[in-house]
Amino acid sequence: MIIFGSPRRYLQGPGAIAQLGEEVAKLGRSALLLADDHVLGLIGESVGAGCRAAGVGFTAVRFGGEITRAEIDRLEAAARDVRPDVVIAAGGGKAIDAGKSLGGRLGVRLVTVPTIASNDSPTSHVVVLYDEKHKLVGVEKLPANPDLVLVDTAIIAKAPARLLSAGIGDAVVKQFEVEQCFRKGGTNMFGGRAPLAALALARACYATIRADSAAALAAVRRGEPDEALERVVEASVLMSGLAFESGGLSICHAMTRGLSAVKGPAEALHGLQVAYALLVQVELEGRASSFVDDMRRFFRTAGLPVSLAELGFAGGEAEIALIAELTAQAPHTKHFEKPLAPAEIAAAIEAVEERARTKETA
Structure with missing residues (x-):
């Protein structure tokens, strides 16, 4: 059976934050804003004023910085007295995933407000959980995608360029993963x-990223x-999110x-991780050197x-072997055109590293 999922509503543009209160009012009569200290200082006052108007x-609640089960438990306890109709999850991927998880536990409407474009978490119903050392420990799925x-x-443009680079990295991989999943x-x-x-x-996401990334990064630097x-x-927030959720993932x-x-x-940022992994995936696909050099x-x-x-x-063969072993065990690896042994993945990583050494010394 074919299934396509998406958020109920998507708004984008300079100054869009001014419409947040009006939009939240369509969903409920009380809201809880979840964000870290930086984002609370950036938008907390304006979001509160817009909601009250x-x-x-x-109510605003501080996100502790790492999305662990213990942190979600703490946030759930903090939200019990508030009993909001809507959770507004604002900031980067971790804070947004924490807000998504909280909204799911509370069974309330969900709004995501990314203040950086470093990944496509804002559109999805997927929550990625880590431990205190930022090791990935699991994935949860909400009953539905965000309501808004x-x-x-204008806020995204003032964030550091490296964060947009990460979003570009997370987006550029999706064509290759979805194609493998289809195949x-x-x-x-x-x-x-x-x-x-x-x-x-x-x-479309890939074509947009390839055509406009340089100019977009220049805009952020300005x-x-x-x-x-x-x-x-x-492309990085909407197209990428819709593509991966409804299209599927693979090696990256x-x-x-x-x-x-x-x-x-x-x-490293998630988008930088998966971008590097794309170079490994195209090695496993046997792409021509001209293609890899262009990438x-x-x-x-x-x-x-x-x-x-x-x-x-800064590790060596043992760490590369561990990366390959854990990759081979990951569920998305089965969405590749052929079965892969850890040794094949390790060999592809070594090929990427050899290309890097060769090109740097050429």
């Missing part, structure tokens, strides 16, 4: 067959949104199991890693 009761995703690109006949994040719409979105940034944010996201288990890459050139312009060292890795 729309007749919505407002609101993206203020294998795998299931998507809803447990169904992927519709053609997901493949079309994945390909701190001013423009049309290139609007397109890349839409399977590798996060391994990369998050070794020092250096474990501390590496794009990675350079987009601020993406082309070697494990650029993810902070």
Whole structure:
């Protein structure tokens, strides 16, 4: 059976945060804003004022910084007295996933407000959980996607460029993963067959990222949104999220199991992890050197890693073997055109590393 899922409503543009109170009022009469200290200082006052002006009761709760089961338990306890109709999850991927998990536990409406475009978590019903050392420990799924995703690109434009690079990395991989999932006949994040719409979105996402990333990064360095940034944010947050949930994932996201288990890459942003993993996936696919070289050139312009060292890795063969072993065990690895042994994955990682060494010394 074909299944396609998505948020109920998506708003994007400069100054969109001013509409948040009005939008939340359509969903309930009381709201809880979950964000870290930085984001509370950035938007807490304006979100509170907007909610109150729309007749919505407002409470803010601080996110502790790491999305662990213990942190979600703490947040749930803090929300018991508030009993909100709506949870507003604001900030980066961790805070948004924490808010998604909290909203799911409370059984209330959910709004996500990304203040950076570093990944596509805001649109999805998937929550990724870590331990206190940022090792990936599990994935939860909510009954539904967020009711509203609101993206203020004036805020996104003032975030560090490296965070947009991470979002570009998370988005650029989706075409390759969705194509592999289609090829294998795998299931998507809803447990169904992927519709053609997901493949079309994945390909549109890739085309947009390749065409507009350089200009979008320039806009962020200026701190001013423009049309290139609007397109890349839409690709990184909306297209990428719709594509992976309804299209399925493969090696790039399977590798996060391994990369998050070794020092250096474990501390890297998710989008940088999966971008590096794309280089491994295309090695496993047997792509031509000209294709790989073109991808590496794009990675350079987009601020993406082309070697494990650029993810902070300082280990050796044993750590690469661990990355390969954990990747081979990850559920998304079965969405590849052929079965993969850990040794094959390790060999592909070594091939990526050898290309990096060769190109750097050429």
